[in-house]
Amino acid sequence: MFDPESLKKLAIEIVKKSIEAVFPDRAVKETLPKLNLDRVILVAVGKAAWRMAKAAYEVLGEKIRKGVVVTKYGHSEGLIDDFEIYEAGHPVPDENTIKATERVLELVDQLNENDTVLFLLSGGGSSLFELPAEGVSLEEIQKLTSALLKSGASIEEINTVRKHLSQVKGGRFAERVFPAKVVALVLSDVLGDRLDVIASGPAWPDNSTSEDALKVLERYGIEISESVKRAILRETPKHLSNVEIDLIGNVQKVCDEAKKLAKEKGFNAEIITTSLDCEAREAGRFIASIMKEVKFKDRPLKKPAALIFGGETVVHVKGNGIGGRNQELALSAAIALEGIEGVILCSAGTDGTDGPTDAAGGIVDGSTAKTLKAMGEDPYQYLENNDSYNALKKSGALLITGPTGTNVNDLIIGLIV
Template structure:
């Protein structure tokens, strides 16, 4: 095992996970062409790449529009690709949402709507409910991103301030058949949570949204607070007959990506401990748990022996306390480095599979046993950087950021800890 290069091995495993979740998988999940029209809509960081792949394999005629993050567009023939802001929405996202609703209006039961969804769709489909402004939605988004709320909690609030999320897009498609093809980036692969569930039944309520606001002590704009209190019209719930025309198909999931990385690791002779795709909570606290497992393996050879690989996915959160730069994966890795304190033979990679950690230009970063020592030699205080939420700045100073550019998929966080 001494001939394994730690950093290239970790990158190889990350690449295997990403490759398993590419949009090419949608060809195996397509419905038959309809008698009437085919309209393609969608939103997410992978939506443009999914649209391009659909154009390559779809046998009939089609038209449509999808929304993706700035910098994530790819060339398509007939499906319009609109770019918008993520994670805080902008007017371009509102224009995209209106274009999507226009595209599915006036359809018949002979027509088919294919909806392409992936992570990021919540911010990219920005159509505020009546009485709520774009500025209101932007302020709500900023507060939700900063408070440490989980993605399901964030989306509960978003859905109840939206005119398109929480199953409302599905209602707009009726009576046409609706088939959603989704790449999951959420724990449990819940269609109601992926991209805030625009084509899925929504079990959450206005009361649930108000509970999230109260839990985190948020001070929403008056119009948003008034709407959540007024409960003007609930989202369609499970069993709602109005959604009988809608079908949902997952084409890629976080667990499948972790299994692909695990299979690659086993081919390299590593003993794999797969912690699962449902790790959540504060990134810095999750890192301490991972560090404890690594120490157990290093000291006692259990629950797996070296050479070992700890794999996990899911979506951690960051409660903003400082003013530094850095997403949840760089924060996880910085906390991990501090917790391990130079433990020999331990290397790690933490990254977002979409290629963007939070709102920065990196996917994540890499850690080695000498990370803290190299930082100290440069005068970079790891503890101070963590307190300032500046994982990006810390790893940038070391030249250890992982920069991939947009991957055109999104199955959430990927964490790999290698013990040689």
């Protein structure tokens, strides 16, 4: 029923359409009309801020008294009414981060209990929205952020430290907005969707403590000055009374859509996990083993089947090649699936950029590794050298979408016929 080309086309179509379901524009337009907002101050922060703000403007128009957008360099796409649009440093904050955040604080400081801040938040916000705590300099924040990013600490751990060194993170932004209200729409790029972790939770009570923050620094051997320590010891808010939050997109939603689309195409479809977080090459091998079980034993699903996985794997980069976690997962699966017909696996970053490459991920089948070998190349060597990009490029297995404007972790689908 499916030749390899049409199976490949179908997998790409399902992945692309599922990502469209988590475009922030769509979710903002669905959610805002239910919220009964009038005369708001709009503050949009994160990698998806521009698209979220634009969608809100299209729904609310003149009901927005003032708009400020803060996003990463290159992530805004022009004017939106008379909104102030700032681009700033990511993943490490810079002078523009501070400038934009000060402007937002200046605006919210003038509000009273009859006012509402519409806060549109997405991943990347930790670096784009920041005013260091009293006694801490931007340079110190930059040095600490760089050290934490390289340390192998998780995003929960990194943001635990960030929250305790900031005038806006860890609920302090909502505290500053009080007595006005915050209505927040949040797009999650954190597995588990913890609202106090996504973009360091500017409008959510902090679940972490000063002691947790100090422990993270100790665990990763990062030294701090006395003034930084004093700032960390000032505890973040644990209760907020002026906040209403809606989560408008996450990896679960992209997986749900993939399952629905696969079913519509006649596949037996199941979401296996939405929290895949192991080493990418292990994930690729394991997913390939499940695909083989379906192929040869018709379990846990009968063919034609679609296996769906969401999450964010990790790569400990040891070689000097180029690639990303989705490409590495795909290459590893390609090695395990070599020679098998009627199987295809696609692994994609929903933001459209996988690692420091122009690809969103990889799409591989039983012929991928064979093609490489026929060229005299050893796919395993490429995997060893973390050079998944070049291996997939040579075998025609890169998935290229360009930046999508959304960011909700990674989607992996395996089709077996």
